[in-house]
Amino acid sequence: MAQSNIYIGLTAEDLRVRLHILTTFLIVFGLTALYSISDNPLSIESSFMRQFIFMIFSFIIYLFVRRVSLKAIHDNSTMIFLFTIGLCLVPFFLPKVEYTYRWIDLNFMTIQPSEYLKIGLIIVIAKYLSDNQIKIKTKSIIIIPGLLTFFAAIIVLQQPDLGTAAIVCAPLIPMLLWAGVNAFILFLIIAPIITIIAASNSVIFSVWAVIMFLCFLVARPGVVPGSILYFSNIFAGLLTPFAWNILTEYQKQRVLTFLNPDLDPMGSAYHIIQSVTAIGSGGFFGKGFEQGSQTQLKFLPVQESDFILSVIAEEFGFLGIMIVMAVFFLFIKTLLDIAFKCSDYFSSIVIIGLASIFLSHLFVNSAMTVGLIPVKGLPLPFVSAGGSFLLSCFIMLALITNLSENS
Amino acid sequence: MLKIDNKADIYTYRVLFLFLCSLMVALIGRYYYLQVIEYDRHFSKSQINRVKAVTTYASRGLIFDRNGELLVDNYPTYVLTVIPYKLDDKEKSFKELSSILDTEFDELNRRYKKYYRGRMLPTIIAKNLSFQQISEIEERKLEFPAFEYRPFNERIYPSSFSHSHILGYLKEVDRETVPSLDKSLLYRAGELIGWQGVEKQYERELRYSKGVSYLEVDTYGREVFELEDGKVVALPGENLYLSIDSGLQQFTKDLLEGQKGSVIMSHVNTGEILAMVSSPSYNLDIYRGTTSEEDWDNILKNPDKPLLNRSVSGLYPPGSPFKLITTFNLLENNLIANSDSVMCSGLKEYGGIERGCWREDGHGFIDLTKAISESCNIYFYEKVQLVSLKDWISTAEIFGFNQITDIDLPTEKIGIIPDKDFFTRQYGRWGWSERGVLLNLTLGQGDLLVTPIQSLRFINHIATRGKNTPRLRLNLNSQLSYYESIQYSDRTWDYIENALFAAVNSDFGTARRAMPANQVIPFFAKTGTAQNPHGEPHAWFIGFFEFEGEKYSIVTIIENGGGGATVASPIAGDIVSYFINSNTYIANK
Numbered sequence: 001m002a003q004s005n006i007y008i009g010l011t012a013e014d015l016r017v018r019l020h021i022l023t024t025f026l027i028v029f030g031l032t033a034l035y036s037i038s039d040n041p042l043s044i045e046s047s048f049m050r051q052f053i054f055m056i057f058s059f060i061i062y063l064f065v066r067r068v069s070l071k072a073i074h075d076n077s078t079m080i081f082l083f084t085i086g087l088c089l090v091p092f093f094l095p096k097v098e099y100t101y102r103w104i105d106l107n108f109m110t111i112q113p114s115e116y117l118k119i120g121l122i123i124v125i126a127k128y129l130s131d132n133q134i135k136i137k138t139k140s141i142i143i144i145p146g147l148l149t150f151f152a153a154i155i156v157l158q159q160p161d162l163g164t165a166a167i168v169c170a171p172l173i174p175m176l177l178w179a180g181v182n183a184f185i186l187f188l189i190i191a192p193i194i195t196i197i198a199a200s201n202s203v204i205f206s207v208w209a210v211i212m213f214l215c216f217l218v219a220r221p222g223v224v225p226g227s228i229l230y231f232s233n234i235f236a237g238l239l240t241p242f243a244w245n246i247l248t249e250y251q252k253q254r255v256l257t258f259l260n261p262d263l264d265p266m267g268s269a270y271h272i273i274q275s276v277t278a279i280g281s282g283g284f285f286g287k288g289f290e291q292g293s294q295t296q297l298k299f300l301p302v303q304e305s306d307f308i309l310s311v312i313a314e315e316f317g318f319l320g321i322m323i324v325m326a327v328f329f330l331f332i333k334t335l336l337d338i339a340f341k342c343s344d345y346f347s348s349i350v351i352i353g354l355a356s357i358f359l360s361h362l363f364v365n366s367a368m369t370v371g372l373i374p375v376k377g378l379p380l381p382f383v384s385a386g387g388s389f390l391l392s393c394f395i396m397l398a399l400i401t402n403l404s405e406n407s
Numbered sequence: 408m409l410k411i412d413n414k415a416d417i418y419t420y421r422v423l424f425l426f427l428c429s430l431m432v433a434l435i436g437r438y439y440y441l442q443v444i445e446y447d448r449h450f451s452k453s454q455i456n457r458v459k460a461v462t463t464y465a466s467r468g469l470i471f472d473r474n475g476e477l478l479v480d481n482y483p484t485y486v487l488t489v490i491p492y493k494l495d496d497k498e499k500s501f502k503e504l505s506s507i508l509d510t511e512f513d514e515l516n517r518r519y520k521k522y523y524r525g526r527m528l529p530t531i532i533a534k535n536l537s538f539q540q541i542s543e544i545e546e547r548k549l550e551f552p553a554f555e556y557r558p559f560n561e562r563i564y565p566s567s568f569s570h571s572h573i574l575g576y577l578k579e580v581d582r583e584t585v586p587s588l589d590k591s592l593l594y595r596a597g598e599l600i601g602w603q604g605v606e607k608q609y610e611r612e613l614r615y616s617k618g619v620s621y622l623e624v625d626t627y628g629r630e631v632f633e634l635e636d637g638k639v640v641a642l643p644g645e646n647l648y649l650s651i652d653s654g655l656q657q658f659t660k661d662l663l664e665g666q667k668g669s670v671i672m673s674h675v676n677t678g679e680i681l682a683m684v685s686s687p688s689y690n691l692d693i694y695r696g697t698t699s700e701e702d703w704d705n706i707l708k709n710p711d712k713p714l715l716n717r718s719v720s721g722l723y724p725p726g727s728p729f730k731l732i733t734t735f736n737l738l739e740n741n742l743i744a745n746s747d748s749v750m751c752s753g754l755k756e757y758g759g760i761e762r763g764c765w766r767e768d769g770h771g772f773i774d775l776t777k778a779i780s781e782s783c784n785i786y787f788y789e790k791v792q793l794v795s796l797k798d799w800i801s802t803a804e805i806f807g808f809n810q811i812t813d814i815d816l817p818t819e820k821i822g823i824i825p826d827k828d829f830f831t832r833q834y835g836r837w838g839w840s841e842r843g844v845l846l847n848l849t850l851g852q853g854d855l856l857v858t859p860i861q862s863l864r865f866i867n868h869i870a871t872r873g874k875n876t877p878r879l880r881l882n883l884n885s886q887l888s889y890y891e892s893i894q895y896s897d898r899t900w901d902y903i904e905n906a907l908f909a910a911v912n913s914d915f916g917t918a919r920r921a922m923p924a925n926q927v928i929p930f931f932a933k934t935g936t937a938q939n940p941h942g943e944p945h946a947w948f949i950g951f952f953e954f955e956g957e958k959y960s961i962v963t964i965i966e967n968g969g970g971g972a973t974v975a976s977p978i979a980g981d982i983v984s985y986f987i988n989s990n991t992y993i994a995n996k
Contacts, residue, residue, distance in 0.1 A: 039491075039492075130411050133411050133414070136414075174423060177419055177422070177423070178415055178419055178423070179414070180414050180416075180419075276441060276449070277449050277452055277453050278453070279438065279441050279442060279449070280441040280442060280445050280446060280448065280449025280450070280452075280453075281446075281449040281450040281452065281453035282442055283442055283443070283446045283450060284442060284443055284446070313438065313442065317442060318438055318439060318442040318443055321435075321438045321442070322435065322438075325431060325434060325435055325438075328431075329427070329431050332427055333424070333427065336420065336423060336424060336427070339415065340413075340415055340420050342413050342415075343412060343413055344411070344412070344413055345411035345412060345413050345414055346411065347413075348413040348415055352423075359427065359430070363430050363434070366434050367433075367434065367437075370434070370437045370438060370441060372433075372434075372437060
């Protein structure tokens with residue numbers, strides 16, 4: 001406690017107030033962009049108006065979740081997890097929505113249960129780590145969280161939803177690291193993933209092999225286990241091209257068009273090209289509110305949700321983007337501070353998990369709009385249109401506030 | 408407060424903070440690169456010219472009959488579209504247009520809402536523009552900057568008659584239906600889709616493939632010029648050749664004028680349908696969008712249901728032809744000897760209820776052949792006692808009842824062959840008995856319901872003696888395939904053939920009125936008079952004949968028409984006679 005006060009001058013209450021102010025900013029950015037692209041913003045069918053109504057609805061749920069105590073969450077963590085898993089299985093028994101099992105159609109809105117699975121997973125992992133705090137330095141501590149994450153990711157992959165499956169995995173490493181798990185063990189988990197990604201390019205792969213070698217030298221795991229781990233990584237990288245063939249055609253297509261955008265001018269690369277042009281043509285100051293020719297001419301598909309940043313970038317320019325990014329940066333930094341100031345182990349880990357969710361959504365969404373990674377249908381927290389995700393963001397916000405308040 | 412304190416150390420905090428910073432730097436750096444460094448390139452790309460993909464269309468496939476006579480053609484019309492964002496004063500423009508187009512103002516508004524796709528996309532608001540209307544709009548082009556007219560193909564039916572139920576019709580796709588349609592065919596609101604008949608069945612073949620033209624457009628969406636690169640040419644849909652013979656179809660339709668019912672005739676050796684009429688019919692032109700609400704109401708509320716394709720969706724009790732199902736059971740399981748006969752006195756009591764034969768003074772001593780050809784009820788009441796319900800049902804199912812015939816038309820019904828579960832559901836565990844229901848079933852009465860096309864399949868199985876019965880089809884170019892073969896002994900088939908032959912050729916045969924005058928052809932048939940709760944009995948005729956070495960089958964049902972012998976048989980006879988005498992028929996060679 002004393003330690004945290006040295007580094008972060010604000011009180012926990014100040015941080016919570018700051019978090020809510022930042023959230024308000026994000027919502028205002030989102031609504032502004034939606035107002036700009038709606039043909040008739042005040043009609044009930046426009047994405048602006050729908051988002052506005054969803055926001056009020058989500059806020060009511062937020063107030064409701066705020067009443068749930070830390071102890072209730074902590075004690076019922078397994079039930080919460082099983083409930084969210086169950087929710088994820090529901091679409092498999094319903095007719096397909098848009099050819100997938102991702103959504104539950106409630107008529108007035110569609111719910112994407114995997115949004116809530118992420119929260120349930122974080123809570124159950126945090127509970128496990130806090131229950132087994134004394135064993136935190138042992139290697140076996142990572143097995144249960146790893147299996148739970150794997151299990152959740154497999155369900156989401158069956159829907160099929162590659163983007164959300166990746167997000168489901170994202171909080172694991174930060175949470176373990178925060179909980180105090182040996183950093184070298186975590187390195188061993190991440191290493192194969194980087195190996196597989198690096199395997200696409202022999203130069204990057206060679207550089208990575210050297211970095212990996214240095215890491216092993218520093219950590220000194222012993223000659224025999226060290227060399228086994230090292231070389232199995234190298235082999236995994238060499239086998240990657242064969243594993244490639246297991247991917248479904250549309251996943252391959254998405255990755256391929258990312259690597260070579262000229263392949264499919266009307267497919268996913270089309271989205272990237274249009275998005276990049278929209279962003280680039282915004283310049284430093286932007287074209288002005290409702291003046292973006294790319295967005296107003298609807299060259300961009302799903303611009304109200306996945307490509308909302310392109311709209312902001314075109315109409316409000318680099319300046320606008322800097323403001324949005326600064327707010328997001330402060331938002332996640334505040335979450336980190338709250339987690340750090342948190343007096344309670346369990347709460348602190350949950351907050352780090354939720355912060356990872358926000359950060360991974362932010363990164364994947366914005367990296368996609370600027371063409372750094374392939375097109376993944378992931379929305380931007382509090383900014384993108386979409387009732388289900390907005391609701392889950394509000395629930396996460398309510399959880400963070402509760403946990404930091406109660407502890 | 409929970410028990411365990413937060414163990415986070417400042418080292419981990421810094422690692423995560425650094426990670427956050429590095430991601431932020433990467434993103435901001437990329438935005439800086441795109442928006443500041445590469446700004447000029449992207450800005451000019453967006454400002455001066457843009458490539459825009461524009462959809463191009465081709466015509467839908469045509470439909471011909473087996474002789475190459477054109478049944479369905481495309482008719483070029485003009486439609487008027489409006490681009491919403493160019494529309495400054497919608498009220499005023501629509502008011503003026505409504506006088507030019509002779510359309511209600513509200514109607515224009517309704518269409519505008521129905522087909523609206525987006526601010527920049529053309530919305531269809533009027534169709535079938537006359538040349539005069541186009542020239543008036545062209546003259547006043549400056550007053551209507553948001554409006555454009557473009558060619559649009561509609562269906563017309565050049566032959567003097569319509570094969571309404573078989574052909575089906577097209578429907579405009581609207582915004583609500585688009586998500587439920589086949590994604591690969593790329594439907595957009597305002598386009599046409601086959602909604603009934605072969606237009607629906609062969610939608611995939613008949614529909615054109617859309618093309619893409621890449622147009623350079625400026626920032627206001629104005630087209631500058633067309634690029635050759637990446638252009639995809641729109642291709643017209645495939646033409647469809649039906650196995651229908653228009654002459655025979657028309658003759659049959661005229662014959663059924665004023666009656667309700669269905670006639671189907673097929674070429675047994677190939678499964679091709681030569682004529683398929685459902686009466687009453689309707690004029691396909693009603694679907695061209697010019698029908699008034701009132702006329703529509705009349706069609707929809709007409710108690711004779713002209714929109715129903717009775718041939719595949721009409722459900723009827725099958726009547727006496729189902730005596731053959733019992734016969735197959737008796738013969739195949741050796742339950743009777745050829746010489747067995749039954750005394751028919753016109754009345755007989757079963758379980759305390761008197762049941763009669765249609766011939767009130769009785770048939771006297773009667774054997775199986777006569778019982779079929781003269782359609783004696785008492786014989787079958789008596790002999791069905793030897794058959795179990797389970798066997799009886801499985802025989803009916805072997806002949807394709809209780810399943811679709813798989814003819815290439817949508818909305819085919821399967822009907823009902825009631826089994827034990829059905830009866831228990833319907834009447835309760837103790838409300839029915841196997842013997843009791845079989846008395847009804849053997850006459851093709853009771854809870855049985857079949858479609859005319861199922862009856863056609865039934866007679867085709869008999870005509871081919873169970874082996875290699877071709878699947879029924881309307882598409883002349885589709886692959887010949889077969890229903891599952893029925894393995895019965897030659898004795899059974901011979902017996903059935905004899906009996907059906909006698910029904911047409913003997914003096915008291917119920918189907919004797921079907922034999923065409925002045926012609927002697929091998930003709931085999933069974934009639935039926937199916938009692939039903941809706942009034943007069945339905946008249947059935949099912950049969951097949953041989954002509955020039957080929958076999959043809961015919962099914963006739965006249966709803967509430969009366970007796971199969973007196974009503975259905977002469978109609979079948981007239982059609983067969985027309986078929987034999989007409990020189991329009993060219994066999995598929």
